[in-house]
Amino acid sequence: MLCIDATCKIIPYFxxxxxxxxxxxxxxxxxxxxxxxxxxxxxxxxxxxxxxxxLGMSYIITEFFQYFVFNTINVKQFQPYAKxxxxxxxxxxxLVFYYQKMNSFNETWLTNFKLNxxxxxxxxVNAIIFLPFNFIINASGNAKFYIxxxxxxxxxxxxxxxxxxxxxxxxxxLQSIFE
Numbered sequence: 001m002l003c004i005d006a007t008c009k010i011i012p013y014f015x016x017x018x019x020x021x022x023x024x025x026x027x028x029x030x031x032x033x034x035x036x037x038x039x040x041x042x043x044x045x046x047x048x049x050x051x052x053x054x055l056g057m058s059y060i061i062t063e064f065f066q067y068f069v070f071n072t073i074n075v076k077q078f079q080p081y082a083k084x085x086x087x088x089x090x091x092x093x094x095l096v097f098y099y100q101k102m103n104s105f106n107e108t109w110l111t112n113f114k115l116n117x118x119x120x121x122x123x124x125v126n127a128i129i130f131l132p133f134n135f136i137i138n139a140s141g142n143a144k145f146y147i148x149x150x151x152x153x154x155x156x157x158x159x160x161x162x163x164x165x166x167x168x169x170x171x172x173x174l175q176s177i178f179e
Contacts, residue, residue, distance in 0.1 A: 004021065004025055007021060008021050019067075019078060019080075020064075020068050022080055022082060022083055023060050023061075023063055023064040023067070023068075023080060023082040023083075024064070025083075026060050026082040026083045026085070026086040027057055027060045027061065027064070027082070027086075029086055029090075030053060030056055030057055030060065030085075030086045030089060030090070031053075031057060033053075033089075033090045033093060033119075034049065034050065034053030034054075034057075034089075034093070037049060037093045037096075037097065038050060041097050041112060041115075041116065042093075042096065042097060042100060043100055043104065046096060049092070049093055049096060052089055052092065053089060053093075056085045056086065056089045059081075059082070059085050060082040060085060060086065063080060063081065063082050064082070067080070078133075078137065079133060080133060083126070083127075083130040083133070084127055084130055084131060087123045087124070087126050087127035087130065088127060090119065090123040091120060091123050091124055091127065094116050094119050094120035094123070095120070097112075097116050098116065101113070115165060118158065118161050118162075122154060122157075122158040125150075125154050126151070126154065129147060129150065129151050129154075136148070
């Protein structure tokens with residue numbers, strides 16, 4: 001996140017707009033979550049989820065090329081769906097996780113359910129926020145600042161939860177190594 005934030009602040013000096021980071025971040029995020037769900041959360045790799053992830057990533061790449069390589073971008077008409085695509089695919093993966101775990105009845109760790117619930121809630125709210133992206137960028141008045149403030153709150157809460165979860169699990173594993 002820190003690298004993405006720093007890049008978003010540096011890019012406008014070279015390109016003039018940091019809108020290019022939205023599809024790049026969406027692609028990286030989707031790639032990570034497809035890997036994370038198939039490797040660590042789902043009981044076995046799901047070919048449908050992998051295919052859906054690849055389809056979403058190809059759409060994000062296509063949108064990136066359309067706006068930024070072929071220069072069809074007009075800031076007033078900029079309506080990216082890369083982040084929406086990313087959010088909906090992660091939501092589907094979270095729901096598949098619930099479906100698998102509820103059907104197997106052998107889940108012993110409540111931590112994965114909590115993590116999956118936080119991921120599901122975050123990406124659902126994020127999808128709702130990014131649906132009217134063109135309005136958020138071009139709206140006059142104070143409404144857009146409230147929307148961005150809500151988004152910053154959810155981003156901060158999500159990554160704080162992930163950091164705490166990693167810290168707890170990392171410290172437990174580290175303690176067991178030294179015992």
